[in-house]
Amino acid sequence: MIKYFIYCRKSSEEEERQIISIEAQLTELRDFAKNQGLFVVKEYTESRTAKDPGRPVFTQMLEEIEKGTAQGILAWNPDRLARNSIDGGRVIYLVDTGKIQSLKFPTHWFEPTPQGKFMLSVAFSQAKYYTDNLRENILRGIRQKIRRGELSAKAPLGYFNEPRLRTIEPDKRTFGKIKECLVAFASGQYTLTAIQRKMFSLGLVGKDGKPLHLSSIKHVLTNPFYYGDFKYRGEVHQGSHKPMISKKLFDEIQAALVQNGKPRKKRGPKNFQYLGLATCGECGYAITAERKIKKSGRIYHYYHCTFKSKAVVCSQNRFLREEELTKQVVENVQKVSLPDEWRKRYLEKLDRETGEARHSSDLFAQNLRGKIAELKLKIDRLTDGYLAGSFELAEYQEKKNTLMSEKKTFEDQLSNFERKGNYWLELMRNWIMEANQAQNLVKQENLPKMRDFLVAIGSNRRLASGTLSVDFQKPFSFLAETRERTRSVRDNFSVNSLWWT
Ligand SMILES: [Zn+2]
DSSP states (O other): OOEEEEEEEOOSSGGGTTSOOHHHHHHHHHHHHHHHTOEEEEEEEEOOOSSSSOOHHHHHHHHHHHHTSOSEEEESOHHHHOSSHHHHHHHHHHHHTTSOOEEEBTTBOOOSSHHHHHHHHHHHHHHHHHHHHHHHHHHHHHHHHHHHTOOOSOOOTTEEEETTTTEEEEOTTTHHHHHHHHHHHHTTOOOHHHHHHHHHHTTOBOTTSSBOOHHHHHHHHHOGGGGTEEEETTEEEEOOSOOSSOHHHHHHHHHHHHHHHSOOOOOOSTTOTTTTTOEETTTOOBEEEEEEEOTTSOEEEEEEEOOOOSSSOOOOOOOEEHHHHHHHHHHHHHHTOOOHHHHHHHHHHHHHHHHHHHHHHHHHHHHHHHHHHHHHHHHHHHHHHHHTTSSOHHHHHHHHHHHHHHHHHHHHHHHHHHHHSOHHHHHHHHHHHHHHHHHHHHHHTOHHHHHHHHHHHEEEEEEETTEEEEEEOTTHHHHHHHHHHTTTOOOHHHHHHHHHO
16 A cells, blocks of 8 residues: 655745645645545645755655655645756656655646656646746846846935836935935045934934934945946946936045044144144154143144154154244145236136137047947956856956946046036136135135145145155146246246246
8 A cells, every 4th residue: 555745835935825825735635635545644844945956854755755654745736846857856766766656636647657757747847947937037027127227126315216117216305415415424524423413413314213323324325326326236237317426426435434444533632733734754653743831821832753653763853833834834835826817817828728629628528438338348248258157256246346337437527528518628727726726825824724725735745854845736736846946037927838838
């Protein structure tokens, strides 16, 4: 007499909701066994998917069959036993070798004859086809969405999921506020907790009404979604939603984040206004400040090396008085400031050049378009390479993300350029205004602004032997050199033309 195992399975996955429950399967199968006079020795139940091989209970049951504990299986349908080629093959092999003499299904006929085995393998293939198809359909759906630039996920802060169109749209209530915070953070003036407070004060709160977690804020700050791309499974794709910020601002935010991660520079008491302005010109360590009260009761501030270096013995023992440093700050700002008269002449000249520059600006845009096309091609080739198996997924994604980021930078430059007309002339105009503004700072004796100005346009700011030196960025450096060379020249016009060249 053939002994039977009952095997019932239902996975919790959505696709199988139409399958009756394990309890219902059991009841039906027990009735079926009774009606057919089958001798059941054990019942196995399992709530696992059969898409992948390696179900523990199923494996255990087959091991028992190998040992000869039973020779038949009773299940609701062949697809309960297998939905992948390995498990299906194992069952058919056991039938071929005679270990399984009978398979019974209320929904399916089977006999261990050639036709029966053929029908069974068809049933297993059908079950496999069903899962393959399902998997393919889901993937196809996701791929299509990605191709259309739609993210199939929860909208990030500042956006909402449009339920009917299934798109992600700006959320009027929060879009502007998030943008404000991103712009603020990009300035580098905020720590994560400061931006958290700012968000809270703007009413950007978590579900519990409390301030957003720092981790969610960090997520906002690093999410490419805000500049128009989006990340799906670690891979950056081009989005179709409305961007909140430019790629340039996003890059500034990333730089600010890196800066944030470094140990905080102490901005001492407010009245040491030049802390952080320069480092020691000899040993490279920070400059510190101290307060001294003279017998007369007057307070003086002195700046000097921190002497933190253990490797070098720093000989910079001069303590520089704040008044002297101020004088040098003013001198340095003056070096790169543009007098009103020069400003006027430069702007006039710039206007004349604008016409002539049309031609070269076309070349500039063409060049950018070329670079973008090149990157697109690279991404396509990379994808081909990945699909052909030349890369691991992680390597592919990392490479692709870098290329996507570069592409976005150029695309932003191009659209900026197209919007503003001539990018370089615009930069030039900005620079003229900025350099002229420096002149006003000197006139107004606005020391904090002058300090910030030097920090913004000068690098390698150092203090040695009581002298502050700064390397100015282009084109401020030209201005500083020209002024140096023409110190003795009275004629403004010749200075002007000298510089212009
Ligand atoms: Zn030093």
